[in-house]
Amino acid sequence: MSGLSPLSLVYAVLSYAVTAVFFGGLLHKLWGYAVTPNPLNIATTPAPATRGGVIVSNIVNIATFSSLFKGNRWTWIGGYAFHVILLAVFARHLRLFLHPVPPLLVLIQPVALLGALLLPLPLIYLLARRKAVDRYAWISSPADYFVLVLLLLIGLSGLGLKFVSHSDMVGIKQFLLGLVMASPVDMPPHPAFIIHFTLVLMLAAYFPFSKLMHAGGVFFSPTRTMVDDPRERRHVNPWAAK
Template identity: 30%
Template structure:
């Protein structure tokens, strides 16, 4: 199992990094033919940066557009970020400060993640406008992340993962000295699910965050007018 996991993790992180790099590189090559900013926009590049940063952190546009979508998606994204930070505990012993600080809230964060996802799923199923534009892949993205989260919560609740062993395993991935890991089916599924997600990220709609930064309607200051 450790070999399979080590292989899957290595490959998926490579796909994530190379895929993201490739997509961003292609985007910078994609020409902006006309000035199509949605006005009023900031007039300086710094202003644009701040506006996009606010958008990235608090999803201001979505707040204006649809409160329920905003609350569920913001909750989901925030908890996803916290979850990733909590997982940084497997990088070192003792755990990195940020992880150590967040670890007591793991259950809250997990439930936040799941509630966010269920809210988005419910909206996709119950609002006929959103259902009309949903493809199977839109549901599968949500179900995949839900599955990973559910398995992760099982692992966390059952304390079936030896943190010391897991940390050595993760460190081994980086040193090229792969360490063995005790057999654990739930862990296997949890990590493989996450690997699939990492591979999907650069090549699916999940890449919407970086794309926003490249959108000419948002990313270009208004031309000076004096």
């Protein structure tokens, strides 16, 4: 890390620290979800009676948010739009971490850019929703607003970087690759990028300790992932088994 500017040094250290916190926290949480037993079969029925059926129903739910759709169409529209757009934005950013860039990523750039442009809309909608309905206002805490505002700021600063205050993308990619390859180089001292990058680091550090863990947790929910076959197959409770 010798020869780095002070700013680059600070951000290199921060980046590694956040990466460690993110992956450490993620592993810790997911490990907890994975190894904690289900003492009883608590599938919410009607549920598929086969493992294959459960996998299909979970894929459908995760891909379409079908249970939320059943629950509230207005929340579904905002939530689903946000998540699809977020996925597009992730895809768009992958080119900055991959070298060489796979051709497919180049092809999807226009679509992904459209996503990035739209990102603030569902976020503003979701924010307004929390304020507008008395039930949602009651359950919303500062933490719930914090996540939405943080994501909104990340989106806006990203758009600023793209359309208002350009920065040296080659330099940024070099900086990011340097971090990934454990050989940090100087970060382009561009204010818009520094703001955008700092906000992203905050989000990543916050992720494992927050409700954002729903992104991992959704794969483990016992009411959804257990097979409805308790009469046919004896479910053994790991901590009660002799």
